[in-house]
Amino acid sequence: MASDTKYVTLVSGDGYEFKILRSAACLSKTIKNSLDPTYGFRENEENRVVLKDINGVILEKICEYLYYNEKYADSKDVPDPDLPPELCLELLIAADYLDGELASFG
Amino acid sequence: MAAERPRKRKRDQDEAIAKIKKGKEAKKKSAKKKKKHGSDDSDSDFDIMDLYKKAKKLPGQLENCELCEKRFTVTAYSKAGPNGGLLCTPCGKAMTKEAKATEKASKPVQRKGRRKLESNRLDGFTSRGARTLQQLCIEKLAKHAEDIDEFGEMPEAIMNRLSEIFSKKRAMNPTTFKLFLQPDREEVSIQESAYLETEDFDQIFAIVPGIKKLALRNCCQFKDVNVDYMIEKAKKLSDIQLLGANLVSDDKWTELFIARGPDLKSFKVEWLDAAFTDEVVQALVTFCPNLERLKLERCKHLGVEAIDAIARLENLQHLTLRFCKEVPRERLVNLIGNVGPNLETLCLENFVESDCEPTDVILEAIHTSCTNLSKFRFTENNVCTDEGYVNLFTDWSNPPLRYIDVNSTRDVDNANPDGPEEYTIGVGSAGFDAIMKHSGSNLQCINISSCRHIDHETFANIFDGEKQYPSLQEINLSFCPVVDTQVIAGIFRSCPKIQKVITFGCFEVKEVVVPRGVVLIGAPKAQDAIEQFGDVVMDFQKELQAEMAKAGGRIVPVRG
Known part of the structure; x- marks a missing residue:
């Protein structure tokens, strides 16, 4: 059982790797499920999730957002993060795919 | 050198004070002269650094500009530079311009941010925690609407959300609107079409011929020619919603119904006052017998005959009516008798009668x-009595309702604000009790605003903290004058899922502790803020949290 490491690795389609806190990564339902030991995916053993449809630039922004979401989970009047407009469309799709705290509307 | 400074500074300070004193005398002596100097601030300024500088030049003398070092003649209007020197005219101008620009840039941003914040709060948006990435992206996109070439493939839900936000931000114009037209889509909904022209509407059917669901709000330029084109192109259309389509004539409406015929499943129109008469509704009923959803709101010409026509729609499941003309109650009773058994949604708004004799025949029906x-909405009625509501909700074979709105059911008479003595008009104590007994177990949303005959005892009994309403998420108690802090606290305890409590005009609601994840809107005396977001985790919430933690999730902040 390797499922209790503090950090997990997210790999983008073009091969960039991001090591981020498990708690942050699991804000995405998709990532959470693929790491869930009850399902026994290889992702769980390796603590590594390959997201082949998401490229490095977008995944970097996703990771930033996950940390941002975790940081502000308990505070009020959260400042909006700075998102480059040219990435918004791709982020939108990626967020939909990753689900959880990223998707659904306010 | 650093050690030397304090001493020097002290000396400088003494000098400065002496100078200020002197300056004040001088000021008194020559107030007129002072005015001429204008910008010269040496005698009022405490800045010690000034003393290191050479004496300032007077108007008429020559000086080197502090920034560009050019020599220029000092005038009364010469501006002071950043380091205390004087500036030549071009530099001075550039500087004031800059100062103004920064002032402008900094001020509105602050104000806008705050305004947006408050607006979001009233929308119930930002309760706590970060907003979702999708929400953030969509808002950013709306800001840069003009720069987008294409959306690409998007899930339907995202498309609709984009459309909503674009509409809200007034970014829906003939250019951006085309982004929402994709050949393989089945639904086009534009919440705010006021900027769109007649030709633009044709684009919808040209680009999306497979359209099944069309929703246009504020489509002022939607004309007969568009209907013609729609009939010709959109052969799969089954769901039509148009708000404010006043340029479509009666004949065209009828033609549309003939063309869509039995395929039409849902038809919603609002705010029509130029056309759309009873005959059109009759045509609708004749040619589109499979209609499941019908909404006719604020259509000026509609009256009794329309009601009688609708009574013939046997497949109706959702019915919403708000008429401008008065309709005799027996016709409404007839309508309910005919279409009632299949209905899942019944909304009868503002069916007021000028004859104030109390009668509950509609509720009986x-x-x-x-x-x-x-879902049941029955608002602004002025003839049905409390007893009528009790009878409706007592031993009703209808399963518990999900949504109830009985706002503003009361007698309106300025001379007699308490209503008639012998009976209560509108939902009163007994009626509210019956509603909660019947539907409390399943109720998600209830609106009883302006039901002013419900007494405090009833509220306290219903929301006593013991009885539980497991599904209730939203309650509107506005203008129920007896509602006080105790009632609100009771609601928090009795409704574990409550998210939103609206209490405009409830003056008895005072220092109330709002639990976490709940928003209390409108309490006029609770605090300065018109809205409060709960911060306190109450005991009864702790259990819930523990359970959720066990389930493996973290407590997700409530989003409105």
């Missing part, structure tokens, strides 16, 4: 005919 309702 609903009681006997409707057994499948999940």
Whole structure:
């Protein structure tokens, strides 16, 4: 059982790797499920999730957002993060795919 | 050198004070002269650094500009530079311009941010925690609407959300609107079409011929020619919603119904006052017998005959009516008797009668005919009595409702604000009790604003903290004058899922502790803020949290 490491690795389609806190990564339902030991995916053993449809630039922004979401989970009047407009469309799709705290509307 | 400074500074300070004193005398002596100097601030300024500088030049003398070092003649209007020197005219101008620009840039941003914040709060948006990435992206996109070439493939839900936000931000114009037209889509909904022209509407059917669902709000330029084109192109259309389509004539409406015929499943129109008469509704009923959803609101010409026509729609499941003309109650009773048994949604708004004799025949009809309702709205009625509501909700074979709105059911008479003595008009104590007994177990949303005959005891009994309303998420108690802090606290305890409590005009609601994840809107005396977001985790919430933690999730902040 390797499922209790503090950090997990997210790999983008073009091969960039991001090591981020498990708690942050699991804000995405998709990532959470693929790491869930009850399902026994290889992702769980390796603590590594390959997201082949998401490229490095977008995944970097996703990771930033996950940390941002975790940081502000308990505070009020959260400042909006700075998102480059040219990435918004791709982020939108990626967020939909990753689900959880990223998707659904306010 | 650093050690030397304090001493020097002290000396400088003494000098400065002496100078200020002197300056004040001088000021008194020559107030007129002072005015001429204008910008010269040496005598009022405490800045010690000034003393290191050479004496300032007077108007008429020559000086080197502090920034560009050019020599220029000092005038009364010469501006002071950043380091205390004087600036030549071009530099001075550039500087004031800059100062103004920064001032402008900094001020509105602050104000806008705050305004947006408050607006979001009233929308119930930002309760706590970060907003979702999708929400953030969509808002950013709306800001840069003009720069987008294409959306690419998007899930339908995202498309609709984009459309909503674009509309809200007034970014829906003939250019951006085309982004929402994709050949493989089945639904086009534009919440705010006021900027769109007649030709633009044709684009919808040209680009999306497979369209099944069309929703246009504020489509002022939607004309007969568009209807013609729609009839010709959109052969799969089954769901039509148009708000404010006043340029479509009666004949065209009828033609549309003939063309879509039995395929039309849902038809919603609002705010029509130029055309759309009873005959059009009759045509609708004749040619589109499979209609399941019908909404006719604020259509000026509609009256009794339309009601009678609708009574013939046997497949109707959702019915919403708000008429401008008065309709005799027996015709409404007839309508309910005919279509009632299949209805899941029944909304009858603003059916006011000028004849104020109390009568509950409509409620009786609903009681006997409707057994499948999940959403019930019956507002602004002035003849049905409290007893009528009790009878409706007592031993009703209809399963518990999900949504109830009985706001503003009361007698309106300025001379007699308490209403008639012998009976209560509108939902009163007994009626509210009956509603909660019948539907409390399943109720998600209830609106009883302006039901002013519900007494405090009833509220306290219903929301006593013991009885539980497991599904209730939203309650509107505005203008129920007896509602006080105790009632609100009771609601928090009795409704574990409550998210939003609206209390405009409830002056008895004072220092109330709002639990976490709940928003209390409108309490006029609670605090300065018109809205409060709960911060306190109450005991009864702790259990819930523990359970959720066990389930493996973290407590997700409530989003409105």
